[in-house]
Amino acid sequence: MSPALDTLKRLAFIHHSKSKLSSSSPPSHPSSAHLSIPLPIELSGKMMPAGLGMWAFFLLAIYSTTVSNASHITSREAARKKIMGEKVRKILVVLGNDTEFERAVLWLSDKLTFNVDARINLFECNIRVLGGLVSAHILATDPSNRLVQGIYKNQLLSLAEDLGQRFLSAFNTPTGLPYAWINLKYGVMENETTETSTSGCGSLILEMGALSRLTGDSRYEEAALRALRKLWSMRSPLNLLGTTLDVVTGDWIEYSSGIGAGVDSFYEYLIKAYILFGREEFWDMFHSAYLAVQKYFRHGPWYHEADMRTGKATYWQLTSLQAFWPGLQVLVGDISAANSSHREFFYLWGRFGVLPERYLLDQEMLHPTEKYYPLRPELAESTFYLYQATKDPWYMEVGESIVKSLNTYTKVEGGFASVKDVTTMQLEDHMHSFFLAETCKYLYLLFDDSFLANQNYIFTTEGHPLPIRSSWHAKFSQDYLLTNWSTIKGENQAIRASAMSLQVCPDTLTFGGNGGPRVESACHVCDARSDHRCRTDEECGVDASTCRQRTCSVAGYCGLWYFISSL
Numbered sequence: 001m002s003p004a005l006d007t008l009k010r011l012a013f014i015h016h017s018k019s020k021l022s023s024s025s026p027p028s029h030p031s032s033a034h035l036s037i038p039l040p041i042e043l044s045g046k047m048m049p050a051g052l053g054m055w056a057f058f059l060l061a062i063y064s065t066t067v068s069n070a071s072h073i074t075s076r077e078a079a080r081k082k083i084m085g086e087k088v089r090k091i092l093v094v095l096g097n098d099t100e101f102e103r104a105v106l107w108l109s110d111k112l113t114f115n116v117d118a119r120i121n122l123f124e125c126n127i128r129v130l131g132g133l134v135s136a137h138i139l140a141t142d143p144s145n146r147l148v149q150g151i152y153k154n155q156l157l158s159l160a161e162d163l164g165q166r167f168l169s170a171f172n173t174p175t176g177l178p179y180a181w182i183n184l185k186y187g188v189m190e191n192e193t194t195e196t197s198t199s200g201c202g203s204l205i206l207e208m209g210a211l212s213r214l215t216g217d218s219r220y221e222e223a224a225l226r227a228l229r230k231l232w233s234m235r236s237p238l239n240l241l242g243t244t245l246d247v248v249t250g251d252w253i254e255y256s257s258g259i260g261a262g263v264d265s266f267y268e269y270l271i272k273a274y275i276l277f278g279r280e281e282f283w284d285m286f287h288s289a290y291l292a293v294q295k296y297f298r299h300g301p302w303y304h305e306a307d308m309r310t311g312k313a314t315y316w317q318l319t320s321l322q323a324f325w326p327g328l329q330v331l332v333g334d335i336s337a338a339n340s341s342h343r344e345f346f347y348l349w350g351r352f353g354v355l356p357e358r359y360l361l362d363q364e365m366l367h368p369t370e371k372y373y374p375l376r377p378e379l380a381e382s383t384f385y386l387y388q389a390t391k392d393p394w395y396m397e398v399g400e401s402i403v404k405s406l407n408t409y410t411k412v413e414g415g416f417a418s419v420k421d422v423t424t425m426q427l428e429d430h431m432h433s434f435f436l437a438e439t440c441k442y443l444y445l446l447f448d449d450s451f452l453a454n455q456n457y458i459f460t461t462e463g464h465p466l467p468i469r470s471s472w473h474a475k476f477s478q479d480y481l482l483t484n485w486s487t488i489k490g491e492n493q494a495i496r497a498s499a500m501s502l503q504v505c506p507d508t509l510t511f512g513g514n515g516g517p518r519v520e521s522a523c524h525v526c527d528a529r530s531d532h533r534c535r536t537d538e539e540c541g542v543d544a545s546t547c548r549q550r551t552c553s554v555a556g557y558c559g560l561w562y563f564i565s566s567l
């Protein structure tokens, strides 16, 4: 056995397997539904800084260090703070504080401008700023009337449109693939690099699509879709993509890829675009891409990297960014696989106190120059999704442990600091905006998901909620338009099926024997064809009751053939 495989095997099974898939009654929520109500003693004591309730914690640690200090900062800092302001607004709504949300909306409407001579990264600006504006606009105009009547006149949407128009010059390439960098004021600069990443040009469709739907101007969605289609056309016969490419020639630069840096959100946006817009095209891309990942990158609960041309393993490493994958698997319904990978990431979190940026699986050591933890959200994100799907209280324990580590190792006066080296826990003076937009938000939602109660949302890769609207689903089948929470009346109590049990192809399972409550299967994935015929294993889905991958028989039918023949 190769050292890599040996290590993987040992790492995978040496630690506890306390987590279980649970479909029993969910535990009562330990947190309060609204921020004005303090958290119960047993959690607030452990999770929150002494003397501060959840609301005060977020307001003091987040709001006051960004928006209200903005007049004292340099122009470069100001640009960053403006972006931070975006995060703050979104999180304020999730927290349920309409007054501060209103204050932040007005502040941004007044202060934010994009007519600045600044070179920005298209992907980052899209997910952080455009996504923030579009999402906040939707939250500001939804029927809950969060803002005082008449105060909001679509200022955030106008800003989003202004930014979207500035993006368009990036797509003016022979391939339609966008430049990674543009100048907000002057567009693409002379001698700009033509290198970009798969994520960089394949993760724009949610924000730009939403902008088109909101403004009626199709140019944004068309540009993002054209780029995505071009990218997909560059896949190998194995349905794998590389990590970096040239936007002018359309040639791959880095053929090795995995599910982490440079590629991660490409996969995420295929399935989320399908959920948000309902186009079968997105599902078809996602389905093929997902199966290829499972086939070529997965090793038990781990994911290594592979060459897109051959499928041969290249790098055996675990990266912090990969930890989003179990969350994505929850959306697919592949709960069992999600659960086992999540456990491995959490094991490493426990071992180091936080998740190191890169761990070399084959050498059983930290990457010599990537020992940092920049407050990334991915593990908290997956924990949130898995809790929603299973209601297994173990995921709350995971969340509690993450919060504890953040408070123990990263809390500083005025905020939270990135860890420079997980072996020494030395800090650096940096707090990325995704800490507020994602890490805090997913941890909060893990303990209080009342924000999700009456609405189906998808979260963009930067944690901005976008509601799923039937009007955006021209071709979306009625089967998929379920409510966010399915309440099933049992004998004594209602069983709340998870929002995440909303499958792209729902099937039902019966609990408690005949006549027991029926809930949607947590893992079912449809076969590609409704008559269950197939040519390859890739066309077969996941069995609803066993959560096992179906395979294609010699006679061309999908079934649990592998498991039957091994009995």
Ligand code: DMJ
Residues within 6 Å of the ligand: 264, 265, 321, 376, 377, 378, 434, 461, 462
């Ligand atoms: C976030 O900015 C986004 O989630 C992005 O897709 C990759 N990960 C970072 C945070 O780690």
